[in-house]
């Protein structure tokens with residue numbers, strides 16, 4: 036987040052819905068002691084920053100009155116739900132992402148150990164499991180033992196819309212008080228609909244989102260869990276492509292990476308490997324002929340070259356398609372296949388060996404690395420505290436290094452993309468040495 040972002044939001048954008056506050060003391064009070072106070076409020080550094088921002092905003096007539104009250108994650112002094120009487124539900128939706136099982140386990144352990152919540156239900160196969168009458172799994176400490184060492188999600192996941200009214204019926208029937216939705220922007224929109232439906236009916240159900248996606252495209256938060264593991268794995272594919280290209284006469288290693296409309300995975304994997312000569316991302320359009328002529332020159336100079344292309348890059352080179360997946364996400368054209376063909380055509384009779392690597396699902400089906408595992412644990416703890424305090428329609432996430440609460444509406448209002456004028460892309464350009472513009 037930068038100062039410009041701050042100036043675009045108002046206190047209303049940051050307001051978190053709370054079901055209420057009861058006089059139930061947090062069981063963590065003793066453990067937290069005096070620290071609790073300091074955990075609740077923004078630090079002195081934030082205050083100084085926010086004072087400056089507010090000063091600028093005032094001059095420009097922008098209302099940022101609520102900013103200092105942005106909502107830190109962590110335990111609250113007063114809970115909304117009675118510990119011990121709570122039934123919690125967990126659902127994982129959308130594409131796989133490293134760390135899903137870590138978050139599930141973190142929630143089960145923290146709900147039980149910090150708050151004495153023993154009844155945790157795991158809905159099967161995404162939102163579908165809230166609507167198809169299937170029996171949820173009973174998640175105990177034993178049931179989630181060691182799942183953090185596995186990729187995927189023990190609950191299963193799915194894409195595709197479900198009726199929020201039916202889902203809320205299920206929650207009411209099963210007595211679920213807090214529903215944790217682990218998913219990307221689509222899942223969070225779905226979570227918002229469930230929370231709205233519950234509020235409309237006057238049901239006391241808190242819906243707490245935990246942003247998940249390897250694409251790292253959720254705005255405001257520093258990163259989504261699973262992203263670091265995914266680009267670490269993607270860097271392995273680049274390593275393989277580089278070894279192949281380097282060891283072959285006039286070798287071109289071409290790697291296609293996931294990431295939908297954001298080039299974060301491609302950019303970070305490029306920086307992690309240092310062996311990439313061209314990185315193509317959706318945020319920076321390119322002319323294929325200009326790219327091909329630069330690539331040929333590179334191969335002539337160096338004897339080999341490595342190209343990383345994000346799956347959402349170069350979509351302007353395809354006829355528009357209105358195909359979508361079950362959730363309504365636009366289906367992307369195969370830029371990797373197109374580039375491979377165009378490279379071969381462009382080189383013509385000149386010597387060339389293309390080594391095309393498409394790791395596909397391999398980058399997201401692995402277990403979380405240590406950095407993501409830490410983040411998953413912290414997210415699970417923050418989500419537990421938020422749910423017990425009765426916050427709803429919100430997500431937890433790290434914002435400038437600290438856990439915060441954000442309204443789902445803010446987290447889904449935009450999509451995070453690589454800024455073509457920002458530091459990350461400049462770092463990529465410095466690393467690859469590719470021309471600033473390929474058109």
Ligand SMILES: Nc1ncnc2c1ncn2[C@@H]1O[C@H](COP(=O)(O)OP(=O)(O)OP(=O)(O)O)[C@@H](O)[C@H]1O
Pocket residue numbers: 128129130131161162163193194195196197218219220221222223224225226228247248249250361362364
């Ligand atoms: N606008 C929406 N309203 C209600 N539900 C939605 C909406 N968008 C998506 N969903 C539901 O949320 C679930 C997950 O959505 P989706 O498949 O888009 O994945 P995602 O959460 O964005 O994750 P990923 O980043 O892996 O794609 C699906 O069941 C989908 O139908």
Ligand SMILES: O=P(O)(O)OC[C@H]1O[C@](O)(CO)[C@@H](O)[C@@H]1O
Pocket residue numbers: 129130131194219248249250293294295346360399
């Ligand atoms: O899981 P599916 O439906 O094949 O979708 C793949 C998409 O999901 C993601 O892995 C996560 O959003 C994208 O990077 C990719 O485009």
